[in-house]
Amino acid sequence: MARKQSALDPQRLDNQICFAVYSAAHAFNRVYKPLLDRLGLTYPQYLVMLVLWERDDVPLKDIGEKLFLDSGTLTPLLKRLEAAHLVRRTRSSEDERQVLIALTSQGHALKEKARAVPQSILAASDCSVSELVAMKDEIVALRDRLNAVIGE
Amino acid sequence: MARKQSALDPQRLDNQICFAVYSAAHAFNRVYKPLLDRLGLTYPQYLVMLVLWERDDVPLKDIGEKLFLDSGTLTPLLKRLEAAHLVRRTRSSEDERQVLIALTSQGHALKEKARAVPQSILAASDCSVSELVAMKDEIVALRDRLNAVIGE
DNA sequence: GACAATTAGATTGCGCGCAATTGAAATTCG
């Protein structure tokens, strides 16, 4: 009875999905770290590169919308990527408020070196692709419901 | 065909479970923030309090093992909780290396004020309890497999 | 055209997370 009680107690750490997500994110980060170290990237920098490898010459704002990050995070991060000669930051001539992010040739070239990363992650997950896709879709749906609440 | 290709491309942002987890963690944090602001806690501080509400007078190391955090994160965090009069930090007399963390009366009292938090999160998730529990268990299992890989 | 409101990005400040290092206490082992 006491066991059943604690298994339902919403104030217990082990019963909180948020802690599951929080701790899984850190676990992923620890798996990614040695892989990304070889590329000279942090995980958030890798995410920005993924966006740019899909579409180049993108406004900072668009990157922020895809990654759910604001300029307070992205501005210094992009300056570091620029210092690493992976991207260039230029003001848009049509709208001087916007900063366009473009890959350098080194930035493009890094895509090939990064190709092995997802396989390594898949292997570490020790899980079938279809299972991972199903989980991913569930988590994305949950995330989107949470984000919907934030806008009130 | 091109669509099918991109739906399977492991190098696309939208196909990465890690980004799903990463962005869901941030979404959770944004939902928690206004709730925890009222308690004067950050989310990691709230996690520490959850641990202490389950068992008081715990070594720092044990908190770290439950939350997957090290002393580099916990030492300053616990100093802030101590400055807020929620915990006390004392060296163990049996083992002078250990620091024991104990709740103050204010720390105990905060548990009642925090009782409404999980319900608010559940409401924001817009999802049944059983669905959340199932997702949580899957994510925990994935996290544990990832953590197992890190230890080689 | 002028002026208010909006939008994009930069900046500042603070709290994580974590690697790496240090120092002290406890344990192991010869």
Added chain:
DNA sequence: CGAATTTCAATTGCGCGCAATCTAATTGTC
């Protein structure tokens, strides 16, 4: 016992995340 090793916490340094504030450019309204 005594030296080497291990363990625990603290510290330093760096890169996020994000709130809050600021500046400049654009848009909307009259």
